[in-house]
Amino acid sequence: xxxxxxxxxxxxxxxxxxxxxxxxxxxxxxxxxxxxxxxxxxxxxxxxxxxxxxxxxxxxxxxxxxxxxxxxxxxxxxxxxxxxxxxxxxxxxxxxxxxxxxxxxxxxxxxxxxxxxxxxxxxxxxxxxxxxxxxxxxxxxxxxxxxxxxxxxxxxxxxxxxxxxxxxxxxxxxxxxxxxxxxxxxxxxxxxxxxxxxxxxxxxxxxxxxxxxxxxxxxxxxxxxxxxxxxxxxxxxxxxxxxxxxxxxxxxxxxxxxxxxxxxxxxxxxxxxxxxxxxxxxxxxxxxxxxxxxxxxxxxxxxxxxxxxxxxxxxxxxxxxxxxxxxxxxxxx
Amino acid sequence: xxxxxxxxxxxxxxxxxxxxxxxxxxxxxxxxxxxxxxxxxxxxxxxxxxxxxxxxxxxxxxxxxxxxxxxxxxxxxxxxxxxxxxxxxxxxxxxxxxxxxxxxxxxxxxxxxxxxxxxxxxxxxxxxxxxxxxxxxxxxxxxxxxxxxxxxxxxxxxxxxxxxxxxxxxxxxxxxxxxxxxxxxxxxxxxxxxxxxxxxxxxxxxxxxxxxxxxxxxxxxxxxxxxxxxxxxxxxxxxxxxxxxxxxxxxxxxxxxxxxxxxxxxxxxxxxxxxxxxxxxxxxxxxxxxxxxxxxxxxxxxxxxxxxxxxxxxxxxxxxxxxxxxx
Ligand SMILES: Cc1ncc(C[n+]2csc(CCOP(=O)(O)OP(=O)(O)O)c2C)c(N)n1
Ligand SMILES: [Mg+2]
Numbered sequence: 001x002x003x004x005x006x007x008x009x010x011x012x013x014x015x016x017x018x019x020x021x022x023x024x025x026x027x028x029x030x031x032x033x034x035x036x037x038x039x040x041x042x043x044x045x046x047x048x049x050x051x052x053x054x055x056x057x058x059x060x061x062x063x064x065x066x067x068x069x070x071x072x073x074x075x076x077x078x079x080x081x082x083x084x085x086x087x088x089x090x091x092x093x094x095x096x097x098x099x100x101x102x103x104x105x106x107x108x109x110x111x112x113x114x115x116x117x118x119x120x121x122x123x124x125x126x127x128x129x130x131x132x133x134x135x136x137x138x139x140x141x142x143x144x145x146x147x148x149x150x151x152x153x154x155x156x157x158x159x160x161x162x163x164x165x166x167x168x169x170x171x172x173x174x175x176x177x178x179x180x181x182x183x184x185x186x187x188x189x190x191x192x193x194x195x196x197x198x199x200x201x202x203x204x205x206x207x208x209x210x211x212x213x214x215x216x217x218x219x220x221x222x223x224x225x226x227x228x229x230x231x232x233x234x235x236x237x238x239x240x241x242x243x244x245x246x247x248x249x250x251x252x253x254x255x256x257x258x259x260x261x262x263x264x265x266x267x268x269x270x271x272x273x274x275x276x277x278x279x280x281x282x283x284x285x286x287x288x289x290x291x292x293x294x295x296x297x298x299x300x301x302x303x304x305x306x307x308x309x310x311x312x313x314x315x316x317x318x319x320x321x322x323x324x325x326x327x328x329x330x331x332x333x
Numbered sequence: 334x335x336x337x338x339x340x341x342x343x344x345x346x347x348x349x350x351x352x353x354x355x356x357x358x359x360x361x362x363x364x365x366x367x368x369x370x371x372x373x374x375x376x377x378x379x380x381x382x383x384x385x386x387x388x389x390x391x392x393x394x395x396x397x398x399x400x401x402x403x404x405x406x407x408x409x410x411x412x413x414x415x416x417x418x419x420x421x422x423x424x425x426x427x428x429x430x431x432x433x434x435x436x437x438x439x440x441x442x443x444x445x446x447x448x449x450x451x452x453x454x455x456x457x458x459x460x461x462x463x464x465x466x467x468x469x470x471x472x473x474x475x476x477x478x479x480x481x482x483x484x485x486x487x488x489x490x491x492x493x494x495x496x497x498x499x500x501x502x503x504x505x506x507x508x509x510x511x512x513x514x515x516x517x518x519x520x521x522x523x524x525x526x527x528x529x530x531x532x533x534x535x536x537x538x539x540x541x542x543x544x545x546x547x548x549x550x551x552x553x554x555x556x557x558x559x560x561x562x563x564x565x566x567x568x569x570x571x572x573x574x575x576x577x578x579x580x581x582x583x584x585x586x587x588x589x590x591x592x593x594x595x596x597x598x599x600x601x602x603x604x605x606x607x608x609x610x611x612x613x614x615x616x617x618x619x620x621x622x623x624x625x626x627x628x629x630x631x632x633x634x635x636x637x638x639x640x641x642x643x644x645x646x647x648x649x650x651x652x653x654x655x656x657x658x659x660x
Contacts, residue, residue: 012427021468023472023473025472034619037381051471051472052472054503056499057493057495057498057499057502059496059498059499061461061492061495062461062495062496062498062499063460063495063499064461064463065460065461065462065464065465065492065495066461066464066465066468066496066499067465068461068465069402069450069462069463069464069465069468069469070465070466070468070472071465071469071471072450072462072465072466072498073400073450073465073466073469074469075468075469075472075473077465077469084460092458092492093458093461093492093571095454096454096455096458097455097458097462101451103436103656104433104436104437104439104441104443104451105433105436105443105445105451106431106432106433106435106436106437107434107436107440108433108443108445108446109443109445109451133428141660142660185336237432240656244635248387297468297560312407316579319408
């Protein structure tokens with residue numbers, strides 16, 4: 001299969017869906033002529049024209065709200081927000097409007113709205129441009145939370161997002177845009193709520209999403225050299241969460257490490273851990289390990305930035321702990 | 334009544350429609366407050382009493398296929414938009430036959446299929462949502478117009494400028510109607526802004542903007558009709574500031590003692606229902622017996638709606654579980 005970049009896969013999804021459905025349109029800062037800060041929307045203006053591909057002023061609350069309103073009226077907007085950090089300006093529209101509308105209207109009102117944005121640390125862009133904020137959206141009933149780690153998933157999930165009827169927080173990662181992977185041409189749909197096993201293994205389940213998936217895969221490769229076979233499970237969508245696949249993996253390995261880039265406190269990892277202990281307590285041979293960001297804003301200094309979010313070695317150490325392997329025993333081996 | 338309105342010589346049919354709508358809102362609110370006091374309605378109930386002229390005049394200038402978005406004080410907008418009073422009362426009584434099946438209540442009545450994007454419990458939220466509906470219409474190549482009813486309070490919220498500005502740069506068919514009732518709960522407008530002429534805010538970003546006596550339903554109608562024409566000619570958006578005053582406190586349980594008596598008396602003397610009735614009588618020769626008959630008919634319609642709501646059932650636990658399973 002041909003390999004393309006994550007950002008190209010996203011573009012392909014938008015392009016195909018705009019082609020397929022004239023109700024799909026996209027607005028955002030610098031997305032039209034310039035093609036977006038991450039080049040996801042390059043070429044769309046030329047192809048679909050200024051009606052359906054529009055630049056906005058710097059007005060995040062307004063543009064998110066306008067997107068939600070358009071969705072309520074039956075169109076299928078994609079609102080691109082440069083950084084998830086800036087989505088905070090539009091929280092009322094996401095939390096109080098988009099998320100609530102279906103229930104408040106007794107089911108008649110639907111909000112087929114997609115907010116595409118990106119988060120994560122590692123760019124040297126400091127505390128206001130580096131957050132992983134999925135837990136905020138995860139907490140709000142009514143929002144779907146999608147965090148693709150691979151180009152093929154990015155395409156399939158975005159295409160699915162543009163065909164379903166609920167508000168979607170489509171959270172990309174700034175480090176993934178240039179990563180390459182095999183992506184099917186044409187129709188390729190990944191439904192929400194279907195986890196993907198990125199690497200099978202019998203010894204320990206490592207649950208990770210977004211940019212933590214490549215990191216978990218690196219850790220798994222290193223662990224394999226020690227004779228430890230880690231199974232890397234990528235939920236792909238946090239809401240809805242594929243607990244079935246997660247629990248089935250836990251039943252096979254009996255040991256769990258959950259890796260999230262976001263700060264530990266109040267995070268999605270803690271919630272997944274609570275679901276596992278509730279549903280599969282007797283399957284567990286060790287306490288669930290959580291590897292997460294420190295409970296701090298992200299610092300600018302490169303070394304401090306690295307120290308603030310999980311690294312490969314943190315995942316390796318957590319897997320060993322889950323397997324009750326002492327660091328000394330490894331050293332002696 | 335201004336001369337232009339008289340010259341336009343509105344038909345009896347039209348004047349009767351205006352009066353019926355305004356009066357229906359008056360009855361809904363007056364009788365609804367009674368139901369509230371009987372304990373049949375829970376939560377917030379923000380009466381539209383005194384402001385009926387605005388929803389009445391605005392909606393009369395719209396047509397099928399257009400959209401409206403409303404506020405927390407939204408009953409009047411629904412009624413003027415042609416809502417079924419039965420389903421409105423049923424919603425307030427949290428019944429399955431209500432517009433939102435009892436899931437929304439007073440602050441969330443919507444009728445998406447008919448273009449009513451809904452009341453809103455968040456002050457100011459209807460403005461971006463309405464601009465969004467106008468954007469959707471433009472993208473679909475439709476000439477539908479969207480009206481957002483908003484408030485003096487919401488005019489100080491950031492999304493007011495953000496979304497009106499988006500409507501302006503994109504030339505959307507959007508009309509923002511500010512119901513300036515001069516209070517946000519107990520805070521008078523003079524304390525909330527330095528320049529109390531709110532229409533000027535539109536001018537500052539290049540939006541055609543007007544001020545109108547919100548207690549004059551026909552004046553509101555004529556101005557809105559012009560605004561609709563401006564929009565359909567591709568020259569939108571338009572801002573309308575309609576000045577008005579509440580007849581009572583902010584919600585049913587607010588005595589509104591802070592509202593100065595003279596100002597209240599001034600506006601009560603310019604009651605929109607009286608003016609709609611007077612217009613009907615003066616311009617079309619309808620007599621008192623006809624008026625009495627119309628009023629009795631509307632009162633009976635409301636009484637029927639109350640019976641309908643009382644007899645309706647509530648959502649069952651099983652239906653509830655099924656509905657929310659997707660969350
Ligand atoms: C964002 C937000 N802030 C505060 C409130 C609480 N609140 C409800 S109505 C209201 C006053 C609104 O005044 P105004 O906007 O002028 O509308 P009016 O009640 O006069 O129609 C307030 C403060 C709210 N519902 N939403
Ligand atoms: Mg007010």
